[in-house]
Structure formats: C-alpha cells, structure tokens
Amino acid sequence: MTEQxxxxxxxxxxxxxxxxxxxxxxxxxxxxxxxxxxxxRLRRQVLELVCKADQPVGAYHLLDELRESGRSxxxxxxxxxxxxxxxxxxxxxxxxxxxxxxxxxxQQPHAAIFLVCSQCGHTQEVHTGGVIDQLRxxxxxxxxxxxxxxxxxxxxxxxxxx
Amino acid sequence: MTEQxxxxxxxxxxxxxxxxxxxxxxxxxxxxxxxxxxxxRLRRQVLELVCKADQPVGAYHLLDELRESGRSxxxxxxxxxxxxxxxxxxxxxxxxxxxxxxxxxxQQPHAAIFLVCSQCGHTQEVHTGGVIDQLRxxxxxxxxxxxxxxxxxxxxxxxxxx
DNA sequence: AAAATAATGTTATATTATAACATAACAAAC
DNA sequence: GTTTGTTATGTTATAATATAACATTATTTT
Numbered sequence: 001m002t003e004q005x006x007x008x009x010x011x012x013x014x015x016x017x018x019x020x021x022x023x024x025x026x027x028x029x030x031x032x033x034x035x036x037x038x039x040x041r042l043r044r045q046v047l048e049l050v051c052k053a054d055q056p057v058g059a060y061h062l063l064d065e066l067r068e069s070g071r072s073x074x075x076x077x078x079x080x081x082x083x084x085x086x087x088x089x090x091x092x093x094x095x096x097x098x099x100x101x102x103x104x105x106x107q108q109p110h111a112a113i114f115l116v117c118s119q120c121g122h123t124q125e126v127h128t129g130g131v132i133d134q135l136r137x138x139x140x141x142x143x144x145x146x147x148x149x150x151x152x153x154x155x156x157x158x159x160x161x162x
Numbered sequence: 163m164t165e166q167x168x169x170x171x172x173x174x175x176x177x178x179x180x181x182x183x184x185x186x187x188x189x190x191x192x193x194x195x196x197x198x199x200x201x202x203r204l205r206r207q208v209l210e211l212v213c214k215a216d217q218p219v220g221a222y223h224l225l226d227e228l229r230e231s232g233r234s235x236x237x238x239x240x241x242x243x244x245x246x247x248x249x250x251x252x253x254x255x256x257x258x259x260x261x262x263x264x265x266x267x268x269q270q271p272h273a274a275i276f277l278v279c280s281q282c283g284h285t286q287e288v289h290t291g292g293v294i295d296q297l298r299x300x301x302x303x304x305x306x307x308x309x310x311x312x313x314x315x316x317x318x319x320x321x322x323x324x
Numbered sequence: 325a326a327a328a329t330a331a332t333g334t335t336a337t338a339t340t341a342t343a344a345c346a347t348a349a350c351a352a353a354c
Numbered sequence: 355g356t357t358t359g360t361t362a363t364g365t366t367a368t369a370a371t372a373t374a375a376c377a378t379t380a381t382t383t384t
Contacts, residue, residue, distance in 0.1 A: 038381080040331070059371070074334060079372065084331095095257035096312050098371060113297070115306045128300050131293065135275070135315060138290050143320035144277045150258050152312045153297060158305035200350080202362070221340070236365060241341065246362095260340060 021051040027106055028090050037088065045069070046081040047102065050091050055121045056099035094123070096152045101125070111149045117157035124157070183213040189268055190252050199250065207231070208243040209264065212253050217283045218261035256285070258314045263287070273311045279319035286319070 028047055032039035049065050050057060059078050066073040082100055085091040090106050093099070094114060103112075104125050111132040115124040132149060139146050190209055194201035211227050212219060221240050228235040244262055247253040252268050255261070256276060265274075266287050273294040277286040294311060301308050 038331075040380095042332075072333070075372070076334085076374090077332070080332075095314070113300070115301060115304060117306075118309060124304060124306075126300065126304065131296055131300060134293055134296065135313070138275070138288065138293060139277060139315055139317065142277060142286060142288065143323065144279075144286075144315070145317045145323060146315050147280060147317040148315075150312065150314045150316070151297070152257070153301055153306070153308045153310075154312070155301065155307045155309040161305065161307060200362075202349095204363075234364070237341070238343090238365085239363070242363075 018052075021048065024051050024102060024106070028088075031088065031090075031106060035088070037084075042071075042077065043081050043084055045071070046078060047085055047090055050085070050100055051102040053101070056094055056097070056101040056116075056123050058099050062100070092125070094152055095150050096154060111151075113151045113153065115157065116152055116154045117160055118154050119156060119160040122157050122159070180214075183210065186213050186264060186268070190250075193250065193252075193268060197250070199246075204233075204239065205243050205246055207233070208240060209247055209252055212247070212262055213264040215263070218256055218259070218263040218278075218285050220261050224262070254287070256314055257312050258316060273313075275313045275315065277319065278314055278316050279322055280316050281318060281322040284319050284321070 025044060025048060028044070029039050045066065046062060049062050059075070059082060062082075063073055063075060063078045066078060071077075082091065082093075086093060086100075088106070089109050090103055091100050092103055092112065092114070094101065094116065096116065101123060105127070110127060113126045113128060113131060115126060117123070131151070135149060135151075136146055187206060187210060190206070191201050207228065208224060211224050221237070221244060224244075225235055225237060225240045228240060233239075244253065244255075248255060248262075250268070251271055252265055253262050254265055254274065254276070256263065256278065258278065263285060267289070272289060275288045275290060275293060277288060279285070293313070297311060297313075298308055
C-alpha cells in the first residue's frame with residue numbers, strides 16, 4: 001500500500017509495488033519478533049498473497065493460491081493464518097464483501113475508513129483521525145465503548161465515475 | 163424502534179413496543195402504496211418478524227419463524243423479502259454479523275450508525291447527521307461518490323459495561 | 325531427552341446466500 | 355371477462371463463507 005502516503009491529517013494509501021510488499025513483510029517480521037510471536041512460513045505466505053493482490057481478496061481465493069503454490073491447504077489453514085494476521089493488525093477484513101487486505105500501517109494501530117468501489121472493486125484505506133474520534137465521542141454519549149469500528153463506504157471511485 | 167427518539171441533532175432509537183410495530187407496518191404500507199409497490203403478505207410478515215425481534219435477526223432465524231407460522235418457505239423466500247425491504251429502506255443489514263433489523267425512520271432516507279454490543283448483541287441505531295456528512299466530505303476529497311455507508315461500531319453497551 | 329505448548333493437517337459440517345426454473349398471483353389491454 | 359404480460363412466490367439445488375473437532379507435527383521449555 002502506502003504509495004503516496006503522507007500519514008498527516010488525511011492520508012490515502014494506494015497499492016503496493018513489489019518492493020513495498022517486501023517492506024511490509026519485513027515490518028511484519030520485526031513486529032512479530034518484538035511481540036514474541038511466530039511469524040511462520042504459512043503466515044508469511046498468506047500475508048504475501050494478501051499484499052500482492054491488487055484488490056481485497058476472499059479467503060477461498062487465498063486458499064486456491066496456497067494450493068497452487070504446492071502447499072497442502074484446507075479452509076482452516078487460511079482462516080487461521082488470517083485470524084493471526086487480523087489480531088496483529090497486519091490485515092483488515094472488509095465485512096461488506098468478506099474480503100481481506102493488507103494493512104498499510106501495521107506499526108501504529110489505527111482505525112481506518114475504507115472506500116470500496118462497487119464497480120471495479122478498488123479499495124482505498126483512508127486515515128482521517130477526525131472521523132474516528134468523532135465516532136468515539138458520539139458513542140460515548142450513549143455510554144458505549146468502541147472495541148472495533150467498521151467503516152466501509154461503498155460507491156464509485158474516481159476512475160469509474162468518468 | 164423510536165422509543166425516545168427525538169430525531170434532532172443526535173437521535174437514538176430503542177426497541178419497539180407492540181403498538182409501535184403496528185405503526186411501522188402502517189408506515190410501510192403507506193410508503194409502498196405511494197411508490198406503487200406491492201406490500202404483499204410475505205413482505206409484511208417478514209417485516210413484522212424483524213420489527214418484533216428485540217435484536218437484529220439472521221435470515222435463517224426468520225426462515226424458521228416463517229415455517230413455524232405455517233407458511234411454506236425456503237431461503238429464497240426470506241432473502242427476496244429482505245431484499246425488497248432493504249431496497250425500500252424498511253430494514254437495515256448489519257454486515258459485521260449478517261443480521262437484519264427494522265429501520266427506525268423509514269420515512270426519510272438516512273444514513274445511520276449502529277452501535278452493536280459484542281456481549282449481549284443489543285444494537286442501537288444512531289442518527290448523527292454530522293458524522294455522515296463528514297464522511298461524505300472526506301470521500302469527496304478522493305473524488306469518491308458514496309452510494310452506501312456501512313458504519314458499525316462494535317463494543318460494550320452501557321448495561322454490559324457495568 | 326521429556327514434557328508442555330503452539331501451530332498445522334485433516335475431515336466433516338455449519339452458516340449465509342444465490343442460481344435456475346416452475347408456478348401462481350396480479351395488472352393491463354383488449 | 356378473458357388474454358397477455360409482468361411481478362411475486364415456490365422449489366430444488368448448489369455456491370460461498372466460515373468453524374468444530376480431533377490428529378499430527380513443530381517448537382520451546384524444563
């Protein structure tokens with residue numbers, strides 16, 4: 001991700017080039033090391049597949065790719081790896097279309113907003129501190145403690161609007 | 163829904179009493195009439211079931227209830243009715259847990275935010291013009307035209323926090 | 325090395341949703 | 355009021371997404 005990503009007030013994150021995939025893997029390795037967790041071959045492989053995809057991918061698509069790579073794999077194989085990556089904040093799950101995508105900023109935990117194009121599927125991770133903070137304040141007015149915010153905006157991306 | 167609902171700047175909507183269910187059905191009848199759509203027995207029955215539930219319900223739960231009521235029903239029966247009700251803005255779908263709940267304000271189309279308790283499942287529809295407007299503005303900065311906003315906040319409700 | 329823990333393999337199955345085609349109900353036109 | 359077209363529903367099958375449960379392997383700790 002993080003092509004032109006400024007991580008200032010508002011940041012948008014486009015898709016990863018191959019060197020950036022390597023960097024994300026490096027970051028994940030470091031991060032797991034720091035947390036004393038095992039970044040196994042399977043977990044690395046699944047993260048690579050998610051990173052390399054140019055769009056959010058479904059679990060069974062990842063399963064196919066694992067199998068094509070010669071590995072013996074069944075649904076739990078991929079779901080367990082995804083669960084691990086989700087817990088560590090290395091990937092996000094989009095509830096509106098049951099897909100997974102690599103997190104652009106695994107270092108600092110953050111709540112993100114996703115712009116999902118309903119036509120081409122292109123998905124952008126956007127960071128706008130303001131919105132999430134406002135949501136948190138609103139929730140607090142109802143004495144509600146947010147554990148996870150799922151904010152997914154479906155619509156037409158700039159390319160598909162033309 | 164709409165127990166203590168002010169529909170002012172911020173409005174919260176609690177669960178419906180039985181008279182309120184009747185009112186929602188009346189509103190739906192009117193609305194479909196106005197739009198020249200058929201509010202059939204099946205559609206009415208499904209909306210009633212969704213309204214009466216004290217929490218968002220799954221499609222297969224509705225299916226069971228339809229069958230218990232004596233009606234012959236299969237998955238498409240309930241999904242088709244739900245699709246109709248969704249299109250008309252009479253129910254909402256929660257993507258994070260694949261459930262459906264009655265819309266508190268079918269009259270005026272609106273984007274809502276949902277507070278979903280991860281412990282008891284209680285779900286609150288909250289209307290805060292501000293947040294949705296802000297989301298729309300943010301999206302516009304990326305030349306993105308929102309068609310649908312799914313904003314689902316998972317966490318602990320006030321009762322479960324204690 | 326043995327024991328304990330964590331990860332993966334494997335089989336089966338649960339849960340959610342849709343495709344495809346047949347029939348029935350309804351509305352419009354004649 | 356019957357024919358015709360359209361919309362809704364019935365019905366069967368199956369797709370797509372996800373998890374349970376238990377066996378095996380790998381890794382870490384003792």
